Every structure is written in C-alpha cells, then in structure tokens.
Amino acid sequence: MCSILGGTKFNEYALEVYLNAKDRGRDYTGLSQYGDLWIANHRATPTNEKENPVQNQPFGKGFKIVHNGTISNDEELGVGEGRIDSEAISNVINPENIHTIKKSLEMIKGSFAIAVMKKDEIILACNYKPIFYIEKNGEMFFSSLKWHLGKDAIRVKPYSILNLMTKESVDIDRNQPNKAIIICSGGLDSTSIIGYANKKHDEIKLIHFNYGCKATNKEIEAVNKIANYYKCEYDVIDLDYNKFKGNSTLFKDADVKSGKAGVEYALDWVPARNLIMLSIATGYCEANDYGYIYLGSNLEESGAYPDNEEQFIIDFNNLLYGAVNNGFKVEIVSPLGGLMKKEIVEFGKKWGSPISLSWSCYNGGDIHCGECGPCYMRKQAFKRSGVLDKTEYKI
Numbered sequence: 001m002c003s004i005l006g007g008t009k010f011n012e013y014a015l016e017v018y019l020n021a022k023d024r025g026r027d028y029t030g031l032s033q034y035g036d037l038w039i040a041n042h043r044a045t046p047t048n049e050k051e052n053p054v055q056n057q058p059f060g061k062g063f064k065i066v067h068n069g070t071i072s073n074d075e076e077l078g079v080g081e082g083r084i085d086s087e088a089i090s091n092v093i094n095p096e097n098i099h100t101i102k103k104s105l106e107m108i109k110g111s112f113a114i115a116v117m118k119k120d121e122i123i124l125a126c127n128y129k130p131i132f133y134i135e136k137n138g139e140m141f142f143s144s145l146k147w148h149l150g151k152d153a154i155r156v157k158p159y160s161i162l163n164l165m166t167k168e169s170v171d172i173d174r175n176q177p178n179k180a181i182i183i184c185s186g187g188l189d190s191t192s193i194i195g196y197a198n199k200k201h202d203e204i205k206l207i208h209f210n211y212g213c214k215a216t217n218k219e220i221e222a223v224n225k226i227a228n229y230y231k232c233e234y235d236v237i238d239l240d241y242n243k244f245k246g247n248s249t250l251f252k253d254a255d256v257k258s259g260k261a262g263v264e265y266a267l268d269w270v271p272a273r274n275l276i277m278l279s280i281a282t283g284y285c286e287a288n289d290y291g292y293i294y295l296g297s298n299l300e301e302s303g304a305y306p307d308n309e310e311q312f313i314i315d316f317n318n319l320l321y322g323a324v325n326n327g328f329k330v331e332i333v334s335p336l337g338g339l340m341k342k343e344i345v346e347f348g349k350k351w352g353s354p355i356s357l358s359w360s361c362y363n364g365g366d367i368h369c370g371e372c373g374p375c376y377m378r379k380q381a382f383k384r385s386g387v388l389d390k391t392e393y394k395i
Helices: 012-024 087-092 098-105 188-192 194-200 216-230 259-264 273-288 310-322 341-350 373-385
Strands: 002-007 028-034 037-043 064-068 113-117 122-126 132-136 139-143 160-163 169-171 179-183 203-210 234-238 292-294 331-333
Touching: 002 012, 002 064, 002 113, 012 037, 012 139, 028 064, 037 064, 037 113, 064 087, 098 122, 098 160, 098 169, 122 139, 179 194, 179 273, 188 194, 188 341, 188 373, 194 203, 194 216, 194 292, 203 216, 203 273, 216 234, 234 273, 273 292, 273 310, 310 331, 341 373
Parallel strands: 179 203, 179 292, 203 234, 292 331
Antiparallel strands: 002 037, 002 139, 028 037, 064 113, 113 122, 122 160, 132 139, 160 169
C-alpha cells in the first residue's frame, strides 16, 4: 500500500505533490523519468512483505510502472522470494496502449492503481484503488488522493484505463449478472417498474423490507400477489426500526391523514429508509449473484423526500464500486427518477405491470383510507392519466 504519483514535468508544483503524497508511504521512495515525464512511488511496507526487498518500484524494461495495491498471484507471475508483488505487473503487462494494458490486466488477481510511463506518454489504470489527475499550466499530474493535487483534481473512473495525455479511456470488465432484484413495497411506484425489469433481465426477484409500519400486512399481501402474477420469488427482510423510528407518523397508533400536506412536506419521513434498504439490497445482490437493484424513487416524491431525489441515486451508484468485492458490479436502476405520479401510472401500463394489485395506503385497513399522502397522490395520478383506477377508497 502506498502512493503513486507523477506527471509531465517535475516543477515546483510537482514537488508539492511529491511531498503531499508521502502521507501514504514513508518507508521508501522510488522515482523514474523519461525526459520531462516522471512517475514515483512512496512505499508503505505491507506486513506480509519484507521491509527491505531485493528491488523497489518503479519496475519495467523499456517502460516503467508504479503500483498501489496487493497482487495475490504474484508468485505465479514470476515474482520470487524477497521481491515486491508489484513486479508481477511489469512481468505481464503489454504497455503499447490502453487496450493491450486492459488485456494484460486480466492475468492479475488483486487490487491495483497503476501508472505506466513510456517515452512519450503516461497511462493510468485502476480497479477500486483511487487515482486522481489535474492539469496545471498546460502540464498533467496525478496522485493517489485528491488532496495531494488540490480541490480541482478529477478522479479516474474506478475500473478503467486512461491515457493521461489524450484522455482516451476504456472500462475494465466486471462481473454483473443479468439478474435483478426489485425493492418492492407493494406500492404503485415499485409495482409499476416490475414489468420493465422483467423484460430487461434473465431473472427477477422481489425484495420487501418489513420495517414495522402500520401497513406491513397489507404491503406483504400485495407483494405476494404481484410475485404470483409474475411467477417469481420474493423475500421479506425484517428491519428492526425500534431504535430509530424518529417522529415518523408511520409508527404511531393514530391513522395517517397527511393528504396533500404529506405530498408537499415529508410528514411521514422514515429516517434513512432508502439508504438502509439500498445498502442491504447491495449485500443481498452480491451474496446471491444479482447485478441490478430496481427502486421506485421518483421525481414527484423528491420534492419532499431527499432520498427520492435522482441525484441521490446517482451518488449512491457512484460509491458501489467499493461496496462490493473486487471485480463484481451492482447497479441501482431507477426508471421513474424523472417521472411524476401521472407518468408513473402510464409507465406501469406501458410495461404491463399489475398496478391494480398494488397497495399505496399508509394505513393498514381493509381498503385504502383515501386520506394519507400516497392515497391522495394515487387518486390524482389515475385521474390525470386517464387510466381506470380499480382501487377502493373509504372516502
């Protein structure tokens, strides 16, 4: 584990980066140059390696590489006793271009952030290990952490290879099974996306989170009906919300009657609900070989509920590269992110989703109460879409 860094010129700014980057490696420093181009490594010695290896980074003949990470198959790739595992990369890599590097890295097992320096260019490659780069006065620089370079530094996309000069890039392949889970409350939004997901994937499965709200039994009943409709499996995952219910009306004895007000402000907010559910769903996907998570978050509810905002899903997706094991990919899909309730009804109808089987009400009566926020939105959505509403309401 260490810092890797470098750039197209070793000037005063480069020296600043060089000194900043020592925060990740204080045992040894190695630096190589081809003309103005330079790359360096500040080494932090892993406990499983010798403190004084036979040879240190940079490695390579006719090119130079520096590496941050751990290579688990280094012995298979010709690294002998007392040598650094990073040498394995120089043994197998074809540095001609980003595509040959991608092909070479298929032989590597482990984690990596790599810089390859040739006579006239620098190429960066990484899986989940970070590399950032920045342009300063027409020169390019890179390092392992953003703060080494400054606030304007840009991260190299995880699981990609980038030519620092031309900005040509290519993704590194990951295992993403074409199987999807749908986080299904049994409500209108999550039900409307199931038909879409069913057309896109080899297998779907419904996941319902029971967090103890008043409508739990009605929600599970709806999920069961929807799963039977698609002849697919479903799981109910119990969440113990006793310690963090907050002030949510969904856990209180009195009926929820938020109506229009509940649409305009998050009166029925459940603390961190989507964050918790998505986190658990991510672990479920990795453990059971599912590559996609579908969520019914939408534009309409983002006005009152922060965890329905489309940008929240984008941000969450952007951190999943490091939430699952090296080489696996899970992706959150939110087809309703830019849709209002009227459009959600139309979306469900278009994709053949059984929206008539869905349960929207926050209260757990025999039929929809007609007074809570979701009931209000449901009635308006069907009315404005012109789609027949088969829902029964008390009022």
